[in-house]
Amino acid sequence: MCRRSPCSRKGCAMNDAPVQGSDLRAAREAAGVGLREFARRTHWSAAYISQVERGLRPVNADMAKAYADALGTDPVPPPGDPVRIAHEWLLADPPPVEHMASGRRVGSSLADEMERRVVELRRLDDVVGGTTLHPVVRCDLDAARAVVRDASHTPETRRRLLRVVGELSQLGGWVYADAGQYQRAQGVYLDGVTAATEAGDRPLAGQLFSTLSYMVANVGDPHDAGLMARTALRGASADAPPVVRALLGERVAWAAAKAKDSDAARRALDQVDDEYDRRRPGDTEPDWTYWLNRDEIDVMRARCAVELGDAATAETLLSPVVERYPAERRREAALYRSWLAEAYARAGEFDAARAALAKVPADTGSERVERRVADVTRLLV
Incomplete structure (x- = not known):
């Protein structure tokens, strides 16, 4: 796997998007x-x-x-309509897993290494902004795709490798979006759906569609985002543990809040609470849900409240979370402080809003944070 940036490995497409x-x-x-x-x-x-x-x-x-x-x-056509693709995914039968007939044979030890690498990169995303991280993730994603494409493997190893491609695609789309590269992010997400579906991992495919819906809700049409988010939740639910349904339900709530549909947002948030309460010791939960906890659920409820004009609720939920948020997770802490600042601003507490905004660091490496700070600053003028 590629372990440094900028990547000098031959064939690593960091700066251009090859035809897929x-x-x-x-x-x-x-x-x-x-x-x-x-x-x-x-x-x-x-x-x-x-x-x-x-x-x-x-x-x-x-x-x-x-x-x-x-x-x-x-x-190279424009990216496909993600809403149409989501519905096709929901309705389609999963394709058979095919054995690679040619190329170097790889086994479970390489799959083990690649799975560990995904976990490392996912944790790295907690502390490194998308501007810095996306070349590294893209480099690893290219390497994983090459192993799937060019090597031969047993059906089980192939499923594991395809799952790695899907998980790296989810992370790649996320960091591309964090860096403001939305078209690339969409393409990576949809490619990941293909890999996850071939691997037979519907919860992961649902996670990819759901994360794409979150991006669309922020920068596109929230009604399209809501349709994708609901499709992802429904398509993944049969095979998903409660924590996955809770996570995917958050994206349904967020799209509804962005569309100013308060009833739908509150119903979705209540369902998130119910699903999270259904977790039991011993549940098999994918690593990509590791970060979801009660604080994060409160943050989503608070953000929805800001979007729906309920600044008092947002302030009540956000203030304690922001105060105890891990300092090393600078980007998320900065984003949450920006939402707290917006809640104060919309409540007319402009001095408190400026104080919250003043605690947002300027060097998070995240286009999302910069855009959020600019949006909130305009409320204070």
Whole structure:
């Protein structure tokens, strides 16, 4: 795995987004051309094209040009509609897990190492901003994709490796969004859904859609975000432990609050509380839920309250959490202080708002924090 930044490893795409098989498939489908018809127009078989489009074989320059020539379009289309893709994921049967027939064989020891690496990067995200971290995550994600694509493995090892790709995609989308690179974030999230679905991990696929919905709620249409968040929760629920349903339910609540639907937001938040209360010792919980606790649930309820104009509730919930929040988690602490400042500002307590804002550090490496501080500062002018 790539362990330094900037990454000098050959083939590591940090600064440009290579054409993915999913891009080619989206271009073909957008042109209304079936797989066999496209095969007829080119010299490749339908089976080979299907493998390329599903990420099982690499996309080379000849293949990308063939798509452009046969379809009369750019081989890299705009990112797909995430709402449509979410619904397709919910309704589709999971694809079979296929065994890689060629390439270097890898076993469980490499899968162990890659799984440990994901956990390390996830914890690193607690203390490092997206601007710094996203090249490192992208480097690891490229390496994981290459192992899945080019090596051979047993079906169980392949499932584990695909799950690693899905988890790195979730982290990659998150840090891209934190760095303000929203289009890249969306593409990484959706690629991760493909990997998680092939791995048979519906809770992880739901987490990817749900995290994407959170980003869309913040920078796009909150109604689209709400549809994605509800789809993710419903699609993942049958296989998910209570903590996953609670986490995905938070994104439903947030999208509703951003859409100014107070009743839907409160219902979703109450459901989050109920799900979290259903946790039991011995539940098998994915590592990506490690950070969710009662303080974080209170923070989400407070943020929804700010969005819905209930500044008093937001202040009551946020103040104690902010005071005891771990100092090393600078970005999250900064974000929560910005929400506390907004709650004060909307309640007309401008001196308290300025005092809260003054405690936000200027060097978090997060575009989200900078945007939040600018938004709150405008309320004080």
